[in-house]
Amino acid sequence: MTGQEKIYSGDPDVSFTKARDMAFNNNRKQAQDTLLYILTKYPNYHDVREFLASTYAWDGDYKKSRAEFQKILSKDQHRKTTWVAAIKNEIWAEFPFLALKLSKKALKKFPNDTELLDLQKRAQESSMIPTATGGAVQTISSEIPKDSTTGESDSALRKKVLNNTIGVTSEVNIYSDVFDPMFYNAVKYARQTKYGSIIGRVNIDRRLGEYGTQYEVDLYPKIAKGTYAYLNFGVSGSSLFPDYRYGAEIFKSLPRSFEVSAGLRGLQYDTTTMIYTGSVTWYNGNNYWSFRPYFTPGDNGLSSSGTLTYRKYRSDADNYFGINIGAGISPELNQNYFFENDDRIVNLQSQKLNVAYYFSTHNKQNAWGAQLGIIHQEIPFDQGNYFWISTLALSWEIRFR
Numbered sequence: 034m035t036g037q038e039k040i041y042s043g044d045p046d047v048s049f050t051k052a053r054d055m056a057f058n059n060n061r062k063q064a065q066d067t068l069l070y071i072l073t074k075y076p077n078y079h080d081v082r083e084f085l086a087s088t089y090a091w092d093g094d095y096k097k098s099r100a101e102f103q104k105i106l107s108k109d110q111h112r113k114t115t116w117v118a119a120i121k122n123e124i125w126a127e128f129p130f131l132a133l134k135l136s137k138k139a140l141k142k143f144p145n146d147t148e149l150l151d152l153q154k155r156a157q158e159s160s161m162i163p164t165a166t167g168g169a170v171q172t173i174s175s176e177i178p179k180d181s182t183t184g185e186s187d188s189a190l191r192k193k194v195l196n197n198t199i200g201v202t203s204e205v206n207i208y209s210d211v212f213d214p215m216f217y218n219a220v221k222y223a224r225q226t227k228y229g230s231i232i233g234r235v236n237i238d239r240r241l242g243e244y245g246t247q248y249e250v251d252l253y254p255k256i257a258k259g260t261y262a263y264l265n266f267g268v269s270g271s272s273l274f275p276d277y278r279y280g281a282e283i284f285k286s287l288p289r290s291f292e293v294s295a296g297l298r299g300l301q302y303d304t305t306t307m308i309y310t311g312s313v314t315w316y317n318g319n320n321y322w323s324f325r326p327y328f329t330p331g332d333n334g335l336s337s338s339g340t341l342t343y344r345k346y347r348s349d350a351d352n353y354f355g356i357n358i359g360a361g362i363s364p365e366l367n368q369n370y371f372f373e374n375d376d377r378i379v380n381l382q383s384q385k386l387n388v389a390y391y392f393s394t395h396n397k398q399n400a401w402g403a404q405l406g407i408i409h410q411e412i413p414f415d416q417g418n419y420f421w422i423s424t425l426a427l428s429w430e431i432r433f434r
Contacts (some may be wrong), residue, residue, distance in 0.1 A: 098122045228254055388429075399430070
């Protein structure tokens with residue numbers, strides 16, 4: 034081959050063998066040039082194009098890899114190796130929903146194939162965003178796939194794993210009467226480990242002319258395959274927050290993409306309020322449905338509330354549109370609406386609607402979110418009368434190794 038030649042003229046099999054040797058000996062760019070050169074004359078040499086796509090994936094250039102796999106599958110959908118490689122590319126790129134879509138298409142061509150079924154399961158597990166882990170670093174395992182082709186591809190993929198997150202959230206609540214606007218801000222640091230996620234957070238409130246600060250830690254330890262836990266502990270010296278708050282919950286995956294959980298929360302003011310909760314969640318492709326009730330025993334009987342959440346995911350867990358509706362009030366979710374330390378009211382009437390939109394940059398290093406909500410709530414010190422609360426929340430996160 035010479036630099037002046039525009040169309041390949043040689044033995045494609047020999048050149049392909051040399052290109053593979055170069056790729057496996059850390060001369061990836063030269064190998065890719067050779068593979069592209071072969072394709073100028075033999076565009077339907079699918080083994081060459083498939084290997085080219087794989088080298089792009091090893092380099093972390095998942096978009097280029099996806100384009101090459103699509104060229105092959107648009108002409109020949111009976112190449113199992115191409116389906117497998119294309120699915121792995123989406124899993125490594127942290128696009129589990131695309132991987133799941135590809136695996137379902139592949140299984141139509143190769144029904145009950147064990148390798149494709151395993152990839153489908155991996156994609157499904159990666160796309161199932163745990164109910165409690167809205168603040169988790171990432172939903173996809175931080176472990177690099179064991180079937181990476183070369184040691185260098187392992188290294189290249191590992192550089193893409195962003196195990197650390199710093200995030201900020203700001204929220205304003207505007208009341209229809211009685212109160213001035215109230216503000217909530219939070220700063221968090223999160224890290225994903227092989228044992229689960231750990232999140233440290235500082236919450237800062239400004240209400241009724243006062244400032245208050247709360248310090249929290251959330252843990253999401255993995256217990257077994259399909260089972261994980263949520264643990265929480267918070268402390269504050271401000272009357273705007275409980276002196277202590279704590280929580281524990283167990284989550285269990287079930288067949289047919291269901292998940293259930295059961296747990297409790299504790300809020301300690303002058304007395305301790307215990308809240309019992311759980312959830313039923315269903316993952317249907319890119320759709321997420323979850324119902325969570327809260328039950329709070331008190332001197333006036335049992336107070337109950339419930340929230341239904343729907344999310345429509347796009348490429349991954351960072352990109353979705355969501356709707357949240359609820360009835361009743363829980364001191365866990367609405368602690369900023371209680372204004373006296375004594376005689377906490379938990380049986381107020383309340384209805385809420387919240388819409389959210391979250392998105393990220395292509396490299397997943399930055400993620401943004403916005404929530405807009407409206408609450409119709411009974412006034413704590415004037416029961417029987419109501420006010421409206423409009424809420425706006427904005428968030429930003431940056432991920433790094």
